[in-house]
Amino acid sequence: MSDYHILYAPAKINLFLKVTGKGADGYHSLFTLFQKVTLFDHIIIRKAEKGIKLSCPQGTVPEDERNIAYQAASFFYKVTGLSPGVDIEIRKNIPVAAGLGGGSSDASCVLNGLQDLYGNPCARDNLSSIGSKLGADVPFFLEPYTMAIGRGIGDRLEPISSPPPLWFVLISPCFPVSTKWAYENLTLTTRKNLFIFSPEHVINIEQFLHNDLEEVTASQYPVIHTMKEYLLSYGAEGALMTGSGPTVFGLFKEKEKARLAYERLRSDSDWAVYLVRSL
Missing domain, CATH: 3.30.230.10 (Ribosomal Protein S5; domain 2)
Incomplete structure (x- = not known):
């Protein structure tokens, strides 16, 4: 051993x-x-x-x-x-x-x-x-x-069995966000927000992108919205902040579209940009 x-x-x-x-x-x-x-x-x-x-x-x-x-x-x-x-x-x-x-x-x-x-x-x-x-x-x-x-x-x-292959362009604005801070500043409401997802919906995952913490972090760091707009303008099928942020991802179903968006973002911005795929 x-x-x-x-x-x-x-x-x-x-x-x-x-x-x-x-x-x-x-x-x-x-x-x-x-x-x-x-x-x-x-x-x-x-x-x-x-x-x-x-x-x-x-x-x-x-x-x-x-x-x-x-x-x-x-x-x-x-x-x-x-x-x-x-x-x-x-x-x-x-x-x-x-x-x-x-x-x-x-x-x-x-x-x-x-x-x-x-x-x-x-x-x-x-x-x-x-x-x-x-x-x-x-x-x-x-x-x-x-x-x-x-x-x-x-x-x-x-676990989701046989998840679809997906490509992502990640943008990190190179400043940290505390998970504790994000949750402490989240306002929970009693209104019913109907959100239904089951494993078979994963094939159309771009229709389900949502993050309750995004509003919290973006209120402090509006660049979150800017990064999403860039990703969507460069062909992402959807864009979302992950976790408590500040990283934002663009979702692509085709590698070449993801690569082109990645190359444009690397040349057009000072953000840290990553081209990754789903495991």
């Missing part, structure tokens, strides 16, 4: 996100559709003599217990009773605090990587429980499927 693993942590987008309520514990309940995409952080995990050491060469994330990937390793050792001994290196490609789930994906990669390194000492249910404690997106990243409906806080998952 290897003492060294290189893992790839994908980003995700929310193809829709409805906030359906708020529990007594302060957590919001969601109805969302997760999609993994081909933008990856690289995670290198090595067995070490003792302790947990985390590094990020770019210096874009904390390298201590404030990092969710570090917390994942700590939980793993506590649950399994194993003595801590791992070096974790995170090479970031996914923008930080951008609505793309990069931290959650890194944490899930660390959990799955430690499972492999130690011969699967943690029961699957325990691993999922760790994931839920770390963050609402982590359980989705722990699973092998690439698209799923999320309910509860996002941890009750219904």
Whole structure:
């Protein structure tokens, strides 16, 4: 069994996100559709003599217990009773605090990587429980499927079998948005907003793009609207902010149209632009 693993942590987008309520514990309940995409952080995990050491060469994330990937390793050792001994290196490609789930994906990669390194000492249910404690997106990243409906806080998952191939152009305006801030500033209403989605609707997903958090973030950062307008003018079938933002995606069903939009945006703007496809 290897003492060294290189893992790839994908980003995700929310193809829709409805906030359906708020529990007594302060957590919001969601109805969302997760999609993994081909933008990856690289995670290198090595067995070490003792302790947990985390590094990020770019210096874009904390390298201590404030990092969710570090917390994942700590939980793993506590649950399994194993003595801590791992070096974790995170090479970031996914923008930080951008609505793309990069931290959650890194944490899930660390959990799955430690499972492999130690011969699967943690029961699957325990691993999922760790994931839920770390963050609402982590359980989705722990699973092998690439698209799923999320309910509860996002941890009750219904996988979508045979999802359609999709292309996306992502625009990140290179400033962070706090998920906590977005939810704290969301006004929940009692009016009934009918939103019905079932797995067979995924073939026409462009008709279901909606994000309750977009209005919150865009009220503070109007550039969200500008980025959407660019994507639609360049041929996207739909455009939406993902998660709590500020990243916006344009959805394309044809690779060539997505590529052309990507090239135009790279030349016409100073934003970080990514061409990705669904996993």
